[in-house]
Amino acid sequence: MLTTVGAxxxxxxVKLKVERKLADFDLxxxxxxxxxxxxxxxxYGVEGYAHLISAENAGDENMxxxxxxxxxxxxxDVTWHPGGLSAVFVxxxxxxxxxxxxxxALGEAEGSSVMAGKDINAVQFTPGSSVAYLGxxxxxxxRYYANTFSLLDSQASSRISDIDCLQNDNICxxxxxxxxxxxxxxxxxxxxxxDTKSHTWMGVGCEDPRINSCSVFGxxxxxxxxxxxIIDTSQSELGEIIVLGQLTGDFTGDNPGSNFASVxxxxxxxxxxxxxxxxxxxxxxxxxxxxxxxxxxxxxRYAVSWENSENSGFLxxxxxxxxxxxxxxxxxxxxFPEFLAYLLVVCVFGVFFGMIYWNSPWLQRKxxxxxxxxxxxxx
Numbered sequence: 001m002l003t004t005v006g007a008x009x010x011x012x013x014v015k016l017k018v019e020r021k022l023a024d025f026d027l028x029x030x031x032x033x034x035x036x037x038x039x040x041x042x043x044y045g046v047e048g049y050a051h052l053i054s055a056e057n058a059g060d061e062n063m064x065x066x067x068x069x070x071x072x073x074x075x076x077d078v079t080w081h082p083g084g085l086s087a088v089f090v091x092x093x094x095x096x097x098x099x100x101x102x103x104x105a106l107g108e109a110e111g112s113s114v115m116a117g118k119d120i121n122a123v124q125f126t127p128g129s130s131v132a133y134l135g136x137x138x139x140x141x142x143r144y145y146a147n148t149f150s151l152l153d154s155q156a157s158s159r160i161s162d163i164d165c166l167q168n169d170n171i172c173x174x175x176x177x178x179x180x181x182x183x184x185x186x187x188x189x190x191x192x193x194x195d196t197k198s199h200t201w202m203g204v205g206c207e208d209p210r211i212n213s214c215s216v217f218g219x220x221x222x223x224x225x226x227x228x229x230i231i232d233t234s235q236s237e238l239g240e241i242i243v244l245g246q247l248t249g250d251f252t253g254d255n256p257g258s259n260f261a262s263v264x265x266x267x268x269x270x271x272x273x274x275x276x277x278x279x280x281x282x283x284x285x286x287x288x289x290x291x292x293x294x295x296x297x298x299x300x301r302y303a304v305s306w307e308n309s310e311n312s313g314f315l316x317x318x319x320x321x322x323x324x325x326x327x328x329x330x331x332x333x334x335x336f337p338e339f340l341a342y343l344l345v346v347c348v349f350g351v352f353f354g355m356i357y358w359n360s361p362w363l364q365r366k367x368x369x370x371x372x373x374x375x376x377x378x379x
Contacts, residue, residue, distance in 0.1 A: 012283055012285045012328060016324070017323065027045055029051075029320060030077075033087075033255075038308070045075060045303075050069070071097065075089050075097075076120060077121060078090075079125045079132060082126075082129075086101060088132055094114075096134075109144075123144075126172065128170050132144040133184060135174060139179055141154075159177045161203060169186065169212070170186045171233060173214045181204075193236055210277065212227070215276045221244045222243055247266065260277065265305070268287040270284075273311070301318035304316050312325065312327060
């Protein structure tokens with residue numbers, strides 16, 4: 001069942017500021033992921049591009065680490081190990097690279113030769129183990145653990161677009177472009193959810209640890225909830241599909257936000273903040289806002305964003321622009337100056353007591369007696 005929400009375009013909730021460009025040319029950045037402790041972001045892109053930047057001070061180039069290029073293949077996704085000391089990049093032609101955060105070394109993952117020739121589009125570590133799941137261009141789902149790669153499922157034939165896992169269970173959700181949605185349980189069994197094939201799923205986010213469900217995002221500005229049966233994942237179900245019809249553009253992916261929210265990317269460039277717990281969506285900014293700041297920014301594409309607090313964080317574009325955003329507020333010159341506010345309060349009270357005085361003969365006599373007494377004292 002489809003529910004269309006809204007008919008008019010909502011107001012933007014953040015303002016943008018271009019902080020810098022990572023290069024003077026198009027870097028072809030595909031995306032990125034924030035480290036488990038929230039301090040760094042690993043970026044990845046075409047022709048083996050890999051770059052580490054600060055999550056809290058992304059505008060400071062002195063905190064950058066450009067990783068040595070280990071491949072000329074395009075990198076399509078990255079996932080941090082839950083411990084935060086390493087990460088795995090995946091890409092075209094079976095590329096699987098391990099990253100060591102202690103010395104910034106990047107090298108081919110042992111045992112990855114079995115993946116040769118396969119374009120890998122998605123990868124995700126489970127939250128409580130060293131198991132990672134991989135998804136390929138032709139719909140295969142693989143398990144990676146202890147330098148061993150195992151094929152789990154090949155029922156699908158379209159691209160695995162995204163993989164994410166529950167925060168408190170080693171249960172993951174897989175989205176595809178044309179073959180629906182699957183759930184991987186803790187025993188690595190893959191179950192496909194009925195009635196999900198008729199939509200093009202672009203991403204999945206399992207941000208809220210309080211609930212056993214994930215949000216899925218589809219082409220056509222569709223949002224829904226996958227309710228996961230953690231005892232028998234084959235009984236998991238897709239909830240009602242909501243169409244955010246008031247938005248311009250279309251969904252292209254998602255990233256985790258703060259306070260258990262998801263940030264949905266729009267094409268052309270824009271962002272939406274989605275909170276699964278309350279089923280609420282707020283436009284962060286649309287392409288028109290980006291054009292008002294910089295026409296070149298509006299023509300750029302979304303790569304990755306993250307929030308350091310609600311509605312405050314950074315966006316990195318495909319070409320390599322670093323853009324900060326913060327909650328939208330009135331400009332300083334439009335705000336009512338503080339000293340005028342105090343003056344207004346004084347004036348209001350002055351008028352109030354003045355009217356009482358002029359309408360009270362008793363107060364006037366008291367004031368006259370006090371004035372005469374002061375004059376005699378001064379003489």
